[in-house]
Amino acid sequence: xxxxxxxxxxxxxxxxxxxxxxxxxxxxxxxxxxxxxxxxxxxxxxxxxxxxxxxxxxxxxxxxxxxxxxxxxxxxxxxxxxxxxxxxxxxxxxxxxxxxxxxxxxxxxxxxxxxxxxxxxxxxxxxxxxxxxxxxxxxxxxxxxxxxxxxxxxxxxxxxxxxxxxxxxxxxxxxxxxxxxxxxxxxxxxxxxxxxxxxxxxxxxxxxxxxxxxxxxxxxxxxxxxxxxxxxxxxxxxxxxxxxxxxxxxxxxxxxxxxxxxxxxxxxxxxxxxxxxxxxxxxxxxxxxxxxxxxxxxxxxxxxxxxxxxxxxxxxxxxxxxxxxxxxxxxxxxxxxxxxxxxxx
Numbered sequence: 001x002x003x004x005x006x007x008x009x010x011x012x013x014x015x016x017x018x019x020x021x022x023x024x025x026x027x028x029x030x031x032x033x034x035x036x037x038x039x040x041x042x043x044x045x046x047x048x049x050x051x052x053x054x055x056x057x058x059x060x061x062x063x064x065x066x067x068x069x070x071x072x073x074x075x076x077x078x079x080x081x082x083x084x085x086x087x088x089x090x091x092x093x094x095x096x097x098x099x100x101x102x103x104x105x106x107x108x109x110x111x112x113x114x115x116x117x118x119x120x121x122x123x124x125x126x127x128x129x130x131x132x133x134x135x136x137x138x139x140x141x142x143x144x145x146x147x148x149x150x151x152x153x154x155x156x157x158x159x160x161x162x163x164x165x166x167x168x169x170x171x172x173x174x175x176x177x178x179x180x181x182x183x184x185x186x187x188x189x190x191x192x193x194x195x196x197x198x199x200x201x202x203x204x205x206x207x208x209x210x211x212x213x214x215x216x217x218x219x220x221x222x223x224x225x226x227x228x229x230x231x232x233x234x235x236x237x238x239x240x241x242x243x244x245x246x247x248x249x250x251x252x253x254x255x256x257x258x259x260x261x262x263x264x265x266x267x268x269x270x271x272x273x274x275x276x277x278x279x280x281x282x283x284x285x286x287x288x289x290x291x292x293x294x295x296x297x298x299x300x301x302x303x304x305x306x307x308x309x310x311x312x313x314x315x316x317x318x319x320x321x322x323x324x325x326x327x328x329x330x331x332x333x334x335x336x337x338x339x340x341x342x343x344x345x
Contacts, residue, residue: 033128034191035059036083040094040132042184043081043101047319051102052311053078055189056091056223057110060239063288065108067188068327069298075313076302077320080189082110083132084125087117088219093142095223097133099230106233106309108301109223112241113216115250120215121148130155145219186325192291193284194337199242201272201279210249220254224261233309240268240277240297242286264308268297275300291334 039062053076055061061082070076081098083090091109098104113122126146133139135157143152212220227234236258238251251267258265268275275297282293289297305311314320 034062035125036062036086036128037132038184038187039080039082039189040097040129042132042187042189043079043098044134045181045184046079046102047185047322048101049103050314050319051077051079051104052314053106053108053305054095054098054102054104055080055082055108055110056086056094057082057237057239058086058113058116059084059191060112060241060288061110062189062191063193063284064239064294064297065190065301066192066291066294066298066330067190067323068330069295070302071315071323072327073299074302074306074311075315076305076311077314077323078188082189083129085113085116085122086129087113087122087146088216088223089145090129090142092219092222092226093138093145094133095226096138097136097142099232100136100138104232105311106235106305107223107227108235108237108305109220111236111238111251111254112247114212114220114254115210115247117216118213120213121146123147123151126155185322186329188323188326190294190326190330192294192330192334193288194291194334195284196281196290196292197283197285198280199283199286202243202269204243204245204248210246210253212250212253217257220257224263234263235305235308236263236265237301238267238269240272240275240289240293242283243269264304266301266304268300271300 036059053070055065055078059082062080065078065080067078067080070078079102081094083094086094095107129146130139130143133142143156147155224234226232236254248267248269251269255265255267257263272279277289277293277296282289282296284290284293314323
């Protein structure tokens with residue numbers, strides 16, 4: 001009898017050690033990236049039901065919406081739940097994933113990819129859209145929306161796609177399982193770009209017509225319906241970039257849908273002057289605002305949000321201390337790297 005008990009104990013210890021080793025190696029070897037993976041992974045470390053505003057969309061979100069500005073100027077607890085070139089179908093499943101862990105009052109959806117994608121699948125940067133999301137039925141549905149069935153093994157299970165990163169692992173990777181909780185709790189998705197690259201202001205002439213991709217429109221409507229069903233405020237948005245007539249025509253088409261559905265829409269490419277953007281100093285490149293442009297745009301966005309929604313000011317509330325940490329970390333990063341040519345892509 002004693003031998004049987006001892007054997008069972010040894011078996012349980014072995015199973016526990018095996019599971020712990022798999023957990024540890026998965027975090028050590030996992031890809032870390034500011035282009036979507038960290039944004040999705042950090043969700044699981046945020047204090048429950050503290051995020052009032054979630055931003056969905058492509059890199060224009062995590063480069064263009066400064067969560068520290070929303071916090072310090074308005075006390076808005078916001079999170080950039082975005083990923084590089086995030087298609088609308090991923091945005092829909094991101095929304096469902098987010099609402100499993102948070103109860104947002106407002107969802108903001110960036111529309112750049114609605115103008116950029118015309119087909120039913122988009123494989124550029126797809127790893128950034130998938131690797132940070134925990135396995136669940138929702139992730140499985142997202143996988144089948146994001147990739148043709150024959151290509152799903154290229155992205156799932158994700159561990160089998162990055163398990164051989166031993167030669168790339170650094171000291172920080174091996175410490176990551178023990179530091180991730182603290183680091184990711186303070187991370188709210190925003191990625192400050194610090195280059196100042198002058199841009200030519202676009203001149204848009206009227207007359208272009210455009211259609212939204214069928215799949216893109218389908219998932220946009222699903223997002224609108226989901227928010228209405230769950231009594232969540234919704235804003236459609238275009239983060240400012242160097243736009244063109246064809247993209248603007250797509251946004252006008254979506255604007256008509258938004259008006260029909262009673263959804264506010266903010267096209268930042270129509271409001272360069274209102275925002276106060278300087279084309280000599282406020283862009284990292286033609287597609288992304290830099291830190292200074294993002295701070296201007298986010299300040300404008302915060303005012304717009306407060307005209308449509310009664311959002312609580314959480315400054316001073318100890319439950320929201322991680323937003324103070326986020327603001328401090330962003331400020332320190334900018335002070336340390338300002339003036340450097342920071343290459344992030």
